Amino acid sequence: MVGPVGGTETRAAGDRSGPGSGPQARSRRRNAERWAPYILVAPAVLIIAGLRLYPLLLGVNFSFTGDGDRNGQSVGLDNYVALFDDPLFQQALRNVGLLVLLLPVAVAIPGLLATFIYLRVPGHRLFRSVYFFPAVLSPVIVGAIFNLLLAYDGPLNDVLGTVGVAPIDWLGDPDIAVFAVVGVHIWATFGMALVVFLAGFATLDPTLLDAARVDGASLQQVIRHVIVPGLSRTIQFVFVTTMLGMLTSMFGLLYVMTNGGPEGSTYLPEYYIWIQQGQMNRPALASAASTVLFVIMLVVGLAQISILRRSGKED
Amino acid sequence: MKQRALFSAVLIGGLALTGCGSASEPGSSSSTGGSTDKLVVWDWKSGEENAAGYFEQAKADFAEKHPDVTVEFVAQPFDQYYTLLGTAIQAGEGPDVVMFNGGGQIRDRVDALLVLDDYVADDRERLAGWEAFSKDGEVFAAPLTLQGHPIYYNKALYEEAGLDPDNPPSTWEDFVAGCESIKTKTGAACIGLGNKEGYGIEFFLSAMGSAVLTPEEYDAWIAGDRDWSAPHVKQIFELWQTAGDTGLNNEGANSTAMFNDSFAIFQAGEAANIIGLMSDIGHWKDFNEFLEPDNVGVMPAPVVNQEATPSLPYDGGIGYAVMNWTPNPDLAADLVRSLTSSEALEAFYADAGAIVSDTTIDVSGAGPAVSTIVGELQNGKQALHVALSSQTLDLMHRLSQQLLSGSVTVDEAVEQLAASDEAG
Numbered sequence: 001m002v003g004p005v006g007g008t009e010t011r012a013a014g015d016r017s018g019p020g021s022g023p024q025a026r027s028r029r030r031n032a033e034r035w036a037p038y039i040l041v042a043p044a045v046l047i048i049a050g051l052r053l054y055p056l057l058l059g060v061n062f063s064f065t066g067d068g069d070r071n072g073q074s075v076g077l078d079n080y081v082a083l084f085d086d087p088l089f090q091q092a093l094r095n096v097g098l099l100v101l102l103l104p105v106a107v108a109i110p111g112l113l114a115t116f117i118y119l120r121v122p123g124h125r126l127f128r129s130v131y132f133f134p135a136v137l138s139p140v141i142v143g144a145i146f147n148l149l150l151a152y153d154g155p156l157n158d159v160l161g162t163v164g165v166a167p168i169d170w171l172g173d174p175d176i177a178v179f180a181v182v183g184v185h186i187w188a189t190f191g192m193a194l195v196v197f198l199a200g201f202a203t204l205d206p207t208l209l210d211a212a213r214v215d216g217a218s219l220q221q222v223i224r225h226v227i228v229p230g231l232s233r234t235i236q237f238v239f240v241t242t243m244l245g246m247l248t249s250m251f252g253l254l255y256v257m258t259n260g261g262p263e264g265s266t267y268l269p270e271y272y273i274w275i276q277q278g279q280m281n282r283p284a285l286a287s288a289a290s291t292v293l294f295v296i297m298l299v300v301g302l303a304q305i306s307i308l309r310r311s312g313k314e315d
Numbered sequence: 316m317k318q319r320a321l322f323s324a325v326l327i328g329g330l331a332l333t334g335c336g337s338a339s340e341p342g343s344s345s346s347t348g349g350s351t352d353k354l355v356v357w358d359w360k361s362g363e364e365n366a367a368g369y370f371e372q373a374k375a376d377f378a379e380k381h382p383d384v385t386v387e388f389v390a391q392p393f394d395q396y397y398t399l400l401g402t403a404i405q406a407g408e409g410p411d412v413v414m415f416n417g418g419g420q421i422r423d424r425v426d427a428l429l430v431l432d433d434y435v436a437d438d439r440e441r442l443a444g445w446e447a448f449s450k451d452g453e454v455f456a457a458p459l460t461l462q463g464h465p466i467y468y469n470k471a472l473y474e475e476a477g478l479d480p481d482n483p484p485s486t487w488e489d490f491v492a493g494c495e496s497i498k499t500k501t502g503a504a505c506i507g508l509g510n511k512e513g514y515g516i517e518f519f520l521s522a523m524g525s526a527v528l529t530p531e532e533y534d535a536w537i538a539g540d541r542d543w544s545a546p547h548v549k550q551i552f553e554l555w556q557t558a559g560d561t562g563l564n565n566e567g568a569n570s571t572a573m574f575n576d577s578f579a580i581f582q583a584g585e586a587a588n589i590i591g592l593m594s595d596i597g598h599w600k601d602f603n604e605f606l607e608p609d610n611v612g613v614m615p616a617p618v619v620n621q622e623a624t625p626s627l628p629y630d631g632g633i634g635y636a637v638m639n640w641t642p643n644p645d646l647a648a649d650l651v652r653s654l655t656s657s658e659a660l661e662a663f664y665a666d667a668g669a670i671v672s673d674t675t676i677d678v679s680g681a682g683p684a685v686s687t688i689v690g691e692l693q694n695g696k697q698a699l700h701v702a703l704s705s706q707t708l709d710l711m712h713r714l715s716q717q718l719l720s721g722s723v724t725v726d727e728a729v730e731q732l733a734a735s736d737e738a739g
Contacts, residue, residue, distance in 0.1 A: 088713075150570075151567070151570065151571075152566050152567025152570055152571070153566070153567070167566070167567075169566075169567050169569065169570050170570070171511070171570040172511070172567050172568070172569035172570030172571075173569075173720070174716075174720065174722070177570075258511070259511060259512050259513075261511060261512070261513065261569070261712070261713065261716055262511070262569045262570065262716045262720070263569075263713050263716045263717045263720065263722065264713045275709070279705060279709070280705055280706060280709065281705075
């Protein structure tokens with residue numbers, strides 16, 4: 001806001017010396033110029049306020065009303081109490097915690113692969129396109145493919161069988177299924193993060209790398225002291241987007257691969273919301289769950305940014 | 316997320332409005348009822364190819380009785396059907412005759428429906444499945460098809476295992492003993508089970524329930540008087556767990572989808588028994604195609620307790636009801652009777668492979684399985700799981716997987732189910 005206003009004043013001052021500019025025309029123009037920035041940002045603000053913030057508030061408001069017989073009545077915090085009493089929602093929250101713990105892995109994989117491509121390992125051109133390929137597949141198709149691969153009598157267990165490993169029930173064992181689904185999600189989406197990393201590398205000053213090499217730095221040292229600090233903003237961005245992706249776009253995979261099972265072990269808040277809204281006909285409870293999910297994402301996102309910003313400064 | 320939810324709500328609302336608009340736009344003379352020489356029917360079947368013969372028969376039957384009345388069938392998309400119908404009910408006008416799913420869908424809307432008892436009195440004997448379309452002792456729709464859970468078995472595998480394919484085991488001990496021979500001699504699993512979504516327990520509870528509970532316990536369950544801690548109720552869940560622990564099921568049941576991986580296992584001859592459906596999918600017609608009709612058998616549930624009387628669990632599938640705003644109820648009820656006439660239902664059975672509500676239709680040409688099913692209809696009862704709320708069923712899905720993996724005991728499971736059943 002400060003920018004355009006300052007500009008207006010400068011221009012108005014310049015106008016004063018111009019011929020044929022009466023005080024009336026001057027004030028009209030100044031008026032128009034004063035309003036112009038507001039009018040220009042109005043569409044964006046209205047869209048955000050009308051289509052995002054307002055529905056958000058409606059949803060939060062709706063979460064304080066009842067379901068079924070108590071439809072439309074105000075029930076205070078009942079939905080939130082029911083939510084945190086529900087072992088299924090607790091499981092979903094625990095899984096969110098697990099995702100946060102797995103986040104460094106999900107960021108490190110594309111980061112490392114992008115580093116190798118940037119350092120021009122043999123075949124890096126091929127890998128660049130191959131790595132991106134899964135990112136163009138819809139989660140439903142990815143899920144269907146891995147359903148076949150990970151089936152109890154599927155090819156993966158056959159391969160393991162040839163080396164003497166007993167078959168593993170990848171999607172039927174509650175301790176394994178969640179890792180299988182997260183693994184497939186990382187496989188399916190790391191291509192996008194990889195591209196972001198490659199774009200980050202494009203802004204990296206190559207002379208720093210050359211200098212490090214001349215100084216005799218090893219690959220590990222180059223990554224640790226040159227690449228990571230140089231890419232801190234990119235890493236920060238990838239961290240936040242990967243976290244949001246894990247929390248909000250695993251629905252398709254969950255739906256196709258596990259249906260939240262076995263034993264509810266792969267529930268995530270998003271899937272829980274869908275079940276409560278669509279299957280159990282409890283939209284107000286679903287609203288409460290989505291409010292909680294929103295708060296979680298806000299907190300996690302802000303925390304990540306502040307932590308990463310601090311660590312970026314230290315470097 | 317929230318924005319997305321709201322957006323889809325707006326979208327669905329919009330679709331419902333436009334869908335409704337397009338159905339009623341040409342005015343009351345065309346798609347909505349209200350005139351005495353014209354009846355409008357809403358359903359989701361009249362556009363389907365394999366139901367064409369059925370509708371032809373029903374229309375012919377009605378035209379014979381009322382030659383000067385025109386009948387218009389409006390096929391609505393099923394995924395929006397009850398939304399559209401809800402709008403019509405809100406408005407208090409719309410079709411004269413409507414199709415319904417049995418159970419909750421029709422019971423929630425009986426206020427807008429005509430009581431049919433007096434009109435269909437002559438059909439009560441001929442047709443089965445009325446309970447699913449009744450509330451408080453009054454009938455609101457005439458059943459068209461039946462849906463239930465017979466236990467199918469593969470006669471070829473039974474023969475290979477040295478068992479008598481024409482005399483399937485009648486007790487649970489014999490059944491388990493037969494499973495041993497099947498596994499050792501054919502290599503196939505004894506029971507094909509897909510419990511990835513947790514539907515396996517629904518089928519098991521309903522198919523085996525009548526072989527465990529006494530008839531009194533069974534009827535009390537259906538009537539809503541359910542004692543989850545009763546020994547016989549627990550026994551059903553113990554059977555489920557033991558069947559898993561002793562390896563009667565195919566491997567990886569908790570990661571096998573019922574639709575349609577478990578049916579595929581049975582069709583491929585990799586499992587000797589499976590609890591399937593009667594109509595639509597995973598039923599005798601599908602199995603006949605893969606295994607040959609003579610190899611597909613249906614057995615009554617093997618008896619677990621001597622006091623129990625095994626019966627086929629089934630309910631009315633779909634049926635036709637009359638809206639209470641129709642100006643000519645006699646005419647509309649006559650149309651419902653034509654839609655459930657023997658000739659029409661026979662065509663539906665022959666073309667779509669559904670088990671229809673008319674028990675007098677000759678089904679002997681379609682193989683032994685369907686004959687057994689139709690023969691069992693007389694003694695059949697409502698399925699146990701249909702009486703439970705969707706919340707309780709959802710919980711039961713997860714508990715059934717935990718029972719199979721051993722992370723919960725039967726006592727803990729029935730305790731949780733009892734709490735959920737009481738709350739719902």
